[in-house]
Amino acid sequence: MKNGSKPTAGELAGLHLERLAAIEAASEPVYAIPSDYPSGYHVKPHSHSRAQFVYARTGVVMVSSRQGRWMVPPEHALWIPAGLEHTVDMLGDVTMLSAYVASSALTERPTAIRVVALTDLARALIVEAVVPPEEVCNPVRHGLIMALLLEEVLRLPDRPLGLPFPADQRLAALCRGFIENPSAHLVIEDWAERMAMSRRAFTRAFRRETGVSLSTWRQQAAVFTALPRLASGESVTAVALDLGYESAAAFTTMFRRMLGAAPRAYFRSPD
Numbered sequence: 001m002k003n004g005s006k007p008t009a010g011e012l013a014g015l016h017l018e019r020l021a022a023i024e025a026a027s028e029p030v031y032a033i034p035s036d037y038p039s040g041y042h043v044k045p046h047s048h049s050r051a052q053f054v055y056a057r058t059g060v061v062m063v064s065s066r067q068g069r070w071m072v073p074p075e076h077a078l079w080i081p082a083g084l085e086h087t088v089d090m091l092g093d094v095t096m097l098s099a100y101v102a103s104s105a106l107t108e109r110p111t112a113i114r115v116v117a118l119t120d121l122a123r124a125l126i127v128e129a130v131v132p133p134e135e136v137c138n139p140v141r142h143g144l145i146m147a148l149l150l151e152e153v154l155r156l157p158d159r160p161l162g163l164p165f166p167a168d169q170r171l172a173a174l175c176r177g178f179i180e181n182p183s184a185h186l187v188i189e190d191w192a193e194r195m196a197m198s199r200r201a202f203t204r205a206f207r208r209e210t211g212v213s214l215s216t217w218r219q220q221a222a223v224f225t226a227l228p229r230l231a232s233g234e235s236v237t238a239v240a241l242d243l244g245y246e247s248a249a250a251f252t253t254m255f256r257r258m259l260g261a262a263p264r265a266y267f268r269s270p271d
Helices: 008-026 120-129 140-151 169-180 188-194 199-210 214-231 236-242 246-259
Strands: 030-037 040-045 051-065 070-071 076-080 086-101 114-117 162-164
Touching: 008 030, 008 070, 008 120, 030 120, 051 120, 051 162, 051 214, 070 076, 070 114, 086 120, 086 140, 086 188, 086 214, 120 140, 162 214, 169 214, 188 199, 188 214, 199 214, 214 236, 214 246, 236 246
Parallel strands: none
Antiparallel strands: 030 086, 040 086, 051 070, 051 076, 051 086, 070 162, 076 114
């Protein structure tokens, strides 16, 4: 931008359209590019003919589609299948590294959105992959990096950072309300009563609509709320109490069970 000024929303939208055109015009098996977005920026509904592997190097990214919402905090990545319409919201200033993969480049093509934890190898590969073509000193080495990245992507461990949404509009309204005001004290009977259902019928309907129990869904929603705040430096205690947990220890136990590490150990700066 001129004089080092930050791009406007209109300029960012224009850049996004240019990127989409470049992705569709690319001939190489993997087309990798970096992108920077300001906090609060919203990418409108779109899709691409290639699958997208997104690494949020800084900031937190939230991807939404009709299937649900997925959170991509720092040191994680997201696999978005080809052709899936989605939106993207930036929670904090975001540096995003993306590899767009042609269908013909993979022998195994995941058909569902996946949030994955990055290995040190995958992190290094995606950083190398987005080096502009004019700065690539050794094309053979660059080709090997792309090939190894494809192999590594399929081996990355899944993380439960998806939040499926029910198709039933009344149930979806309850879920949206909870996300706006999450609490550790959600009572199944309360939601069942609001749906005019027995507890048993409600729990079956909720699992049928979302694929998970209400208890698991509530914990995932709490993690969704907590991650951007923790990533910005808020204390674990403040976040835990705001979410209705009796103590930071109780929240930490839930967080570790969901994500495999305590809140502070979960984040680390990229090399």
